[in-house]
Amino acid sequence: MKWLPSLQDASLFTRRDFIGQASKAALLSAGALSFTGLAARPLFNIAPPVTVGDIMDMVYKEIPGAPFTNTVDTIKAGTRDQQVTGVVTTMFATRPIIEQAAAMGANFIIAHEPTFYNHTDDKKWAGDNHIVQQKEQLLQDRKIAVWRLHDYIHSFHPDGVFAGVVQQAGWLSYYKNESPVLELPTQTLGNLVGHLKKTLGIDHLRVIGHLSQSCRRVAMIPGAAGGQAHLRLIEKERPDVLIVGEIHEWETGEYIRDSYAFGSKTVLVVLGHSVSEEPGMQWFRDWLAPKLPGIKVQHLVSGSPFTWV
Numbered sequence: 001m002k003w004l005p006s007l008q009d010a011s012l013f014t015r016r017d018f019i020g021q022a023s024k025a026a027l028l029s030a031g032a033l034s035f036t037g038l039a040a041r042p043l044f045n046i047a048p049p050v051t052v053g054d055i056m057d058m059v060y061k062e063i064p065g066a067p068f069t070n071t072v073d074t075i076k077a078g079t080r081d082q083q084v085t086g087v088v089t090t091m092f093a094t095r096p097i098i099e100q101a102a103a104m105g106a107n108f109i110i111a112h113e114p115t116f117y118n119h120t121d122d123k124k125w126a127g128d129n130h131i132v133q134q135k136e137q138l139l140q141d142r143k144i145a146v147w148r149l150h151d152y153i154h155s156f157h158p159d160g161v162f163a164g165v166v167q168q169a170g171w172l173s174y175y176k177n178e179s180p181v182l183e184l185p186t187q188t189l190g191n192l193v194g195h196l197k198k199t200l201g202i203d204h205l206r207v208i209g210h211l212s213q214s215c216r217r218v219a220m221i222p223g224a225a226g227g228q229a230h231l232r233l234i235e236k237e238r239p240d241v242l243i244v245g246e247i248h249e250w251e252t253g254e255y256i257r258d259s260y261a262f263g264s265k266t267v268l269v270v271l272g273h274s275v276s277e278e279p280g281m282q283w284f285r286d287w288l289a290p291k292l293p294g295i296k297v298q299h300l301v302s303g304s305p306f307t308w309v
């Protein structure tokens, strides 16, 4: 399935469409069913009215030392005391996601990554920028609060993003002691890549290495941890495969190219940033929804912005 960043596409697709397990209609009914089902279970934590701050506090309670004094997980739009009418979890609070949340009557978006195109969401990062200003205005007009959930979800035990990705890939039984290294059944790189594309709903991904190569020991770093983290993990674990979300081509890409030339057998699989962490925000949706009876909590897939040509 193509993930075009158009309003219509992004507004209609949710995680379940994304992984091809249900049609849109089925999703809507499944959502309704699970919501009704929850009413029968004694999982009530907070009943409406619920504020943005109440939900933030629920997350803080899970994490030792939270709230952190130094974190990028700040409110990007709206306020802590804003009453929540519905929650949307997603990777990026894109314009289509904002519009779709508003259309669904949800006024709180919890996004893993920045809203304003840089790590700290500094709105002056690129000077007076007209897209930043328009996005800010859109959020104000729609009365939508946005909170980034990056540092905190990575501080869950296990890391919520990692758990979500491993679960989505069907590798939970190989995930031991929160280690980023999984010992899988021996298979070719080609098979491994095919499996990742299918389970994570990825059309295209990039590989450095030979598809016929055998692999078993897999190291994973979803997202964009940076070349230093990639290289250190490779050096420490010497995996057959490193699977990442995003790379700096001139760091990790060139390192793998040279290490291959020096005889190392570690190959690289680059999933794409958004798709590599998307299951993590679905995981968070599943964590949060039962704790908020009476409030609809939905995951919307912001998807990859790229078209392959």
Ligand SMILES: [Zn+2]
Pocket (backbone or CB within 6 Å): 112, 150, 154, 161, 222, 223, 224, 277
């Ligand atoms: Zn992340």
